[in-house]
Amino acid sequence: MNMNALGFIFADSVDGALNELTEKRTLGAVPFGARYRVIDFLISNMVNAGIRNIGIATTGKYDSLMHHVRSGAPWDLDRKRSRLTFLPPYASFNGGGTYENRLEALQYHLQYLKNFSEEYVLISGCNYVANIDFEKVLEFHKESGARITALYRNSKIHRQQELTVMEYKIGEDGRILDHRNAEILDEVRPLSINAYLMKLDDLIEITERSMREGKHSFRRDLLFPMIESGEKVMGYEVPGAVLYMDDLATYLKNSLDLLNKDVRASLFHVDGFPILTNVKDSAPARYGDKAKVVNSLIADGTIIEGEVRNSIIFRGVRIGKDSVVENSVIMQESTIGDGVRLNYAVLDKNVIVQDCRMLSGYITHPFYMGVNEVI
Amino acid sequence: MINRKKIVAMLLAGGQGSRLAPLTNSTAKPVVPFGGRYRIIDFPLSNCVNSGIDTVGVLTQYQPLELNDYLGIGTPWDMDLRFGGLHVLPPYQAATGSDWFKGTANAIYQNIKFIKQYDPEYVLILSGDHIYKMDYAIMLDEHIKNQADCTLAVIDVPLEEASRFGIMNTDDKGRVLEFEEKPKHPKSTQASMGVYIFSTAALIHYLEEDEADPTSQNDFGKNIIPNMLRDGKRMYTHLFKGYWRDVGTLTSYWASNMDSLGDMPELWLNDPDWKIYYRHSFNHPQYVGEHADITHSVCGEGNEIDGKIDHSVVFNNIVLEEGAEIKDSVIISGCKIKKGAKVEYAILDSGVVIDEGAVVGGPKESGQLAVIGRNVHIGAGAVVKPGESVTEDREGV
Numbered sequence: 001m002n003m004n005a006l007g008f009i010f011a012d013s014v015d016g017a018l019n020e021l022t023e024k025r026t027l028g029a030v031p032f033g034a035r036y037r038v039i040d041f042l043i044s045n046m047v048n049a050g051i052r053n054i055g056i057a058t059t060g061k062y063d064s065l066m067h068h069v070r071s072g073a074p075w076d077l078d079r080k081r082s083r084l085t086f087l088p089p090y091a092s093f094n095g096g097g098t099y100e101n102r103l104e105a106l107q108y109h110l111q112y113l114k115n116f117s118e119e120y121v122l123i124s125g126c127n128y129v130a131n132i133d134f135e136k137v138l139e140f141h142k143e144s145g146a147r148i149t150a151l152y153r154n155s156k157i158h159r160q161q162e163l164t165v166m167e168y169k170i171g172e173d174g175r176i177l178d179h180r181n182a183e184i185l186d187e188v189r190p191l192s193i194n195a196y197l198m199k200l201d202d203l204i205e206i207t208e209r210s211m212r213e214g215k216h217s218f219r220r221d222l223l224f225p226m227i228e229s230g231e232k233v234m235g236y237e238v239p240g241a242v243l244y245m246d247d248l249a250t251y252l253k254n255s256l257d258l259l260n261k262d263v264r265a266s267l268f269h270v271d272g273f274p275i276l277t278n279v280k281d282s283a284p285a286r287y288g289d290k291a292k293v294v295n296s297l298i299a300d301g302t303i304i305e306g307e308v309r310n311s312i313i314f315r316g317v318r319i320g321k322d323s324v325v326e327n328s329v330i331m332q333e334s335t336i337g338d339g340v341r342l343n344y345a346v347l348d349k350n351v352i353v354q355d356c357r358m359l360s361g362y363i364t365h366p367f368y369m370g371v372n373e374v375i
Numbered sequence: 376m377i378n379r380k381k382i383v384a385m386l387l388a389g390g391q392g393s394r395l396a397p398l399t400n401s402t403a404k405p406v407v408p409f410g411g412r413y414r415i416i417d418f419p420l421s422n423c424v425n426s427g428i429d430t431v432g433v434l435t436q437y438q439p440l441e442l443n444d445y446l447g448i449g450t451p452w453d454m455d456l457r458f459g460g461l462h463v464l465p466p467y468q469a470a471t472g473s474d475w476f477k478g479t480a481n482a483i484y485q486n487i488k489f490i491k492q493y494d495p496e497y498v499l500i501l502s503g504d505h506i507y508k509m510d511y512a513i514m515l516d517e518h519i520k521n522q523a524d525c526t527l528a529v530i531d532v533p534l535e536e537a538s539r540f541g542i543m544n545t546d547d548k549g550r551v552l553e554f555e556e557k558p559k560h561p562k563s564t565q566a567s568m569g570v571y572i573f574s575t576a577a578l579i580h581y582l583e584e585d586e587a588d589p590t591s592q593n594d595f596g597k598n599i600i601p602n603m604l605r606d607g608k609r610m611y612t613h614l615f616k617g618y619w620r621d622v623g624t625l626t627s628y629w630a631s632n633m634d635s636l637g638d639m640p641e642l643w644l645n646d647p648d649w650k651i652y653y654r655h656s657f658n659h660p661q662y663v664g665e666h667a668d669i670t671h672s673v674c675g676e677g678n679e680i681d682g683k684i685d686h687s688v689v690f691n692n693i694v695l696e697e698g699a700e701i702k703d704s705v706i707i708s709g710c711k712i713k714k715g716a717k718v719e720y721a722i723l724d725s726g727v728v729i730d731e732g733a734v735v736g737g738p739k740e741s742g743q744l745a746v747i748g749r750n751v752h753i754g755a756g757a758v759v760k761p762g763e764s765v766t767e768d769r770e771g772v
Contacts, residue, residue, distance in 0.1 A: 034660035035676075259662070268659035279655045281451075283644035284411030284673040286636070287684075291670055299660040300412070300676055303645065305638065308663075 003135055005120035006113070006200055007046040007054035010102055011039060011065055013127060018245050020368050021348065025064035028056070028126040030245070031331045031349065033258055033267075034299040034312050037068050038245070040277040041129045041267075043084075046122065047075045048273045049134035052082035055112050057105045059089050074276050087112060102194075102218035106207045113204050121203050124195035128153070129243040129254065131267050131275065134197075137236050141197050146234035148226065150176060151195040153242035156186050165246070166192035166219065170235045176227055190235060193242060196223075240266035252346055252366045255312045255329045259295050282315055290321060299332075306336070320355070327363070345369070379494040380430050380459055382515060382572075384423050385486070387479050388416060388503040389436030394624045397748035397766045398724055403435065405503030406442040407628075408707045408725070410635050410644060411673040411688050413653045414445060415622060416503045420452045420461070421651045426511040428499065430459035432489050434482045436466055436475060451654045464489060478593030484582040490575065498578050500571040500595065506631045506642065507568070507619035508649050514613040515572055524577040524608040525600070527551065528570035530619050540566030541596050543612050551610040554600050565612060568619055571595065577608060618642050625744055629722060632688040632705045636671055644673075656708075658691050666697045675708070682712065690725075699729075703739045713755075720761065721745040730755035730771055737761040 011028035021030045028039030039056075046054055054077060058065060071077070072084030087109045089099070099108055102123075106113065113121070120141075122134060132151070141149040150168070157165050168190045169178035182191055206222055215221035227233050241263045243254035257263045268275060282301025287293070292307040301316040306323035313319070314331045320338035328345040330336065337355035344361040345368070352374040353359070359375065361367030369375065392404025399407060405416035416433075423431055431454060435442055442463075448454075449461025464486050466475050476482035483490075483500065490498060497518065499511055509528070518526040529543050537558070543565045544553040555561070581599050585591050591598045603610060618641055620631040634642040644651060658677025663669065668683045675691040682699035690708040695701065699712045702719045709726045712718060716729040721736035726749055729735060733753045736745035743762030753759060754771025 264659065264662060274657050275659070276657050281650045281652045283635075283651075284675045284689075285661065286640075286645070286673045287669045287671065288638050289671050293663040293667060293669055295665050296663050297660045298663055298674070301645065 002050040002052070003120075003138055004118050005049075005051055005122050005134075005138065005197070006116045006118040007043075007051045008106075008113070008121055008123040009039065009042055009054060009056045010105060010123070010125045010194075011056050011058040011062065012060070013125070018247060018251060020248050020370065021251060021346075022061070024061060024371055026058050026061050026126075027245070028058070029062075029065035029068055030251075031314060032129055032251075032255065034297045034314050036275065036277045037065075038126050038129055039065065039069065041131065041275055042124055042126060043069070043072075043075055043077075044275045045130070045132045045134055045273070047077065047276070049138075051122065051134070052077075053085070053116060053118065054083075055085045055087050055109065057087040057109055059099065059105075062086070062088060068278050070278065074278050085112065099216075101216045103207070103210055103222060104216045106203065106218070107211050110204065110207055110211075113200065113207070116200065118200055120197060121200040122195070122197050123203075124151075125193075127245050128193045128195075129245075129267070130193075130238055130241060131270050131273055132238055133273065137197055140236050141234070144174065144232070144234045146232045147198065147202065148223065148231075149197040149234045149236050150223070151193050151197075151236050151238055152190045153193055153238050153244065154188050155191055155242065155244065156188055157182050157191065157246065165244075166194075168192060168235050174234050174236075176233045176235045179224060179227060190237070191244070193238065193244065197236075248346060248366055248368060249364050252327075252329060252344065253363065255346075256310060256327065258297055258312065259310060280315055288321070306338075306340075314349075342367075348373070351375075377458065381495060382428055382430075382497040382499055382511075383459075383490055383493050383495040384419075384428050384431040384499040384501055384511075385483050385490070386416070386419055386431055386433045386501045386503055387482060388433050388442060389439075389476055389482060390502075390504065391437045392504065392623070395622075395628060397746060397764055398625075398628075398722070399438075400748060400766065401438060402441045403438045403503075406445050407622075408690055409506065409622070409628075410632060410642070410651075411675045411690055413651055415506065416442075416445075417451075417651050417653045418506050418508070419501045419503060420449075420454075421649075422507070422509050422511060423499075423501075424452050424454065424652065425649050426509075428511060429454060429456060430493055430495075431461050432464045432486055433461065433503075434464050434476065434486065436482075439463075439465060445654055447654070452652050459493065462489065478591075478598075479595045480582055480585050480591075480599050481593035483578075484586050484593070487579060487582065490579075495575055498573045498575050500569075500573065502569045504621065504623055505568065505619060506622055507615075508617055508643075508646075508651070509570070509615055509619070511570075511572075514570070514615075517611065517613050518572045518574075521549075521611045522609060523572075523611045524574050525603055525610045526572045526613050527600070527610065528568040528615050529565040529612045530568055530615050531564050532566045534561065534564050537561035537564050537566060542566060545612050549612045549614070551604065551612060554596075554604060556596055565614070567596070568615060570615075571600075572613075577603070625722065625746060629705060629744055633686070633703075635673055635688065636686060656691055664697070667695075704736070721747065721759075723747045724749040724751075726750040728752045730757070732756045733758070733771070735759040 013027035077084035165182040167182035285302045288305035299315040303318045309326045312329045316333040323340040331349045333350045339356040341358040388405040392399040454461035622628040661678035664681035674689045677692040681697045682695040694711045696714045705722045707725045712729045715732045718735045720739040741761040746764045748766035752768040756772040
C-alpha cells in the first residue's frame with residue numbers, strides 16, 4: 001500500500017458552484033455528512049491508497065479549510081516521510097497575486113511539483129464526495145498505457161446552471177473520444193469529476209511549456225488538444241456513489257442521499273478505506289425523554305430533545321423540545337429552540353433558530369441560513 | 376520553567392479490577408469503556424490536562440496490552456511532548472533484581488527515578504478507577520496554602536455508606552487527625568477519593584522508609600498515610616463537591632454510566648470547558664432508521680439503529696435491527712442485536728452478538744444485572760436470565 005504518486009488538490013471551486021455555502025469558505029471546507037468536510041473524502045482516499053504527499057492549492061477564503069485540515073495530523077500527514085502542504089497564493093518579484101484556472105495553479109506551484117520524486121501525480125478538484133480506490137485507478141492507468149486517465153461518473157445532471165459540467169464520449173475500449181459541455185437533463189451520461197492521473201514528469205513538462213506558450217486552462221489548453229490530437233486519454237468510471245456538488249439544491253439532495261443504505265455502504269463501509277476527519281472530542285449524542293428520530297444521520301456532541309426526520313444533524317447541534325426538523329441539513333454547533341418547524345432547510349454553521357419559528361423551503365429550493373445567523 | 380515541572384502525576388493503572396469481571400477478564404480496568412465513547416482512564420487524564428498538568432506516569436501491570444495501545448504516547452490528551460507528557464511505566468528488571476509492583480506505594484517507589492527527572496515540587500497520585508471531573512489545580516493551591524506535606528481529596532458520603540471507604544477525621548481547619556480504613560463505626564463522612572498530593576521530599580522519604588520495612592504491605596492507605604500521621608506530618612483534606620463515583624463493581628459501573636443520561640444529567644459530558652478527551656475510532660455518524668425509537672439515552676458513532684432504545688448507554692458500531700429492544704443497559708462497541716431480541720438491565724461487552732428473538736436480562740426491579748462477556752454469541756431464541764454472567768457462547772433454541 002504505497003502508491004507512487006503525488007496528490008494535488010484544488011480546494012477551490014473553479015465553476016462557482018454552491019454559492020451560498022462557499023461565501024465564507026472554499027469548496028473543500030464545505031461541511032458534509034454530519035461530521036466531515038468535503039475535502040476529507042479526497043484526502044482520505046489518497047491516504048488510503050498510500051499517497052504520502054499531498055499539496056492543497058487554494059486562492060482565498062481558506063482560513064476555514066486550514067483550520068480544519070491543519071497539519072494533516074488526522075491522516076498522519078504531519079510526518080517526516082509524509083506531508084500535507086498548503087499552497088496559498090503568494091506575491092513575488094515577478095508578479096504575484098492570484099490565479100483562476102487549474103493550469104495556472106500548476107504553473108504557480110511548479111516549484112512544489114518539482115520537489116518530488118513520485119512517478120505519478122493525481123490531481124483533483126473538490127466538487128465531489130466518494131470513496132475511490134486510487135490504487136485501482138493507477139493499475140488501470142498502467143495497463144491501458146494512457147497518457148492521462150480522467151475519472152468520470154455515470155450520472156445525471158439535475159439542474160442546468162451557468163456552470164459547465166463536462167461530458168465525455170467514451171469509446172468501447174474506455175478511451176475518451178470527445179468532450180462537450182453536458183446539456184441533457186435527467187439522462188445518465190459519463191460526466192467528468194475533474195480528477196486526473198498522469199506521470200508527474202509529464203505534468204511538469206506540459207506545465208512549463210504552457211507557461212512559455214501563455215496558456216492557462218487545464219481543460220481547454222491541455223486536455224482537449226490531447227483528446228483531439230488522438231493522444232491516449234482514458235476514461236475511468238468511478239464505481240459506487242459519487243455525490244457531485246452542483247448547487248445548494250444538489251447539496252441538499254446529496255446530503256439526504258446519505259440516508260440511503262447503499263450510498264452509506266459505498267462511502268463509509270468499505271473495509272480498509274475509512275474516511276477520516278479532524279476530531280472534536282465531543283460527547284456522544286444524547287437523546288432526551290421525548291426525542292423522536294427517524295431515518296437520519298446524527299453526529300456526536302448533539303443533544304436531541306425534539307423530533308428529527310430524514311435529516312443530517314452535525315456535531316454539537318441542539319434540537320429543542322417539541323421541534324420538528326424534516327428533510328434538512330443542520331450544520332455544526334447550531335441551536336434549534338423549542339417548538340420550531342424546519343422543512344427542506346440547509347442551516348449553516350452556528351446559526352440560532354429561536355423558539356416557535358417555522359421555516360420551510362422545497363427540495364429544489366432549500367431554505368438557507370448563513371453562518372452565525374439568528375432567526 | 377522548561378527544564379522542570381511544578382507537579383507530576385502518577386496514575387496507578389495496574390489493578391486487576393476483578394469485581395468488574397467479566398469486563399476485566401482480558402483487559403485492565405482503566406481501559407474498560409465508559410459513557411458511550413470513553414475509557415475510565417480518560418477521566419483522570421483529561422482532569423490532568425484540564426488542570427494544567429502535562430506530565431503523567433501511568434503505572435501498568437495487569438493485562439497491559441489494550442491499555443498500552445490505548446495510551447500510546449498520549450496524543451489524545453496532548454501529552455506527546457518534548458519534555459514531560461505521558462509515559463507508560465511497567466514493572467521492570469534492574470541490576471539488583473526485578474519485581475512486580477508489590478503495592479500502590481511500591482509501584483511509585485520503583486519509579487522514583489521517573490519523578491526525579493522532572494524535579495517536581497509536588498506529586499499527584501491518582502488511580503484509574505473513578506469517574507469524576509475535578510480541577511486538581513484548586514487542590515494544589517490549597518496544599519500550598521496549608522504548607523501541607525500531603526493533601527488528600529475527600530468526598531462527603533452518606534453516613535450509612537461511610538464504612539465502605541477510607542474515612543478521614545479532621546479538625547475544623549481540615550487537618551487530618553485520624554485515618555480509618557473501612558471503619559465499622561465511622562466518626563465522619565469524609566471519604567478518601569484516592570487522590571493525593573504530596574510534597575515531593577516527604578513522599579520520597581516515606582516511600583524509602585516504607586520500602587525498608589519488610590512487614591509493610593507497601594500501600595498508601597495502609598502504610599504511607601498512617602506513618603505520616605504517626606509522625607505528625609501536615610496532612611490536610613481537600614473537600615471535593617462535584618460528581619465522583621467509584622466504578623469498582625458492575626452495579627456501580629452501570630449506575631455511573633446511567634448518570635450521563637437525561638436532560639440535566641448528573642455527569643455532564645457536554646461541557647466545552649472541561650472536555651473529556653479520548654482516542655478516536657473514526658466511524659461515520661450514527662444512522663437512525665425508519666423504525667428506530669431512541670429516548671433518554673446516549674449513543675455513539677458508526678451505529679445503524681433501527682430498533683428501540685430507552686434509558687441506555689450505547690457505544691460505537693452497534694447494529695440494532697428492527698424490532699430489537701434495549702432498555703436500562705450498557706452496550707459496548709461492536710455489538711449486533713438482531714430482530715426481535717430484547718436486552719434489559721444488562722451490560723454487553725464489545726463484540727457481542729444477540730441473535731433473533733433472544734432475551735437477555737429482565738426488569739431492573741429484579742435488581743439482578745445480566746452481563747455478557749466479550750465476543751460472546753447468544754443464539755436465536757436463547758434466554759439469559761437476570762443476574763447471569765455469560766462468558767461462553769450460548770446455543771439457540
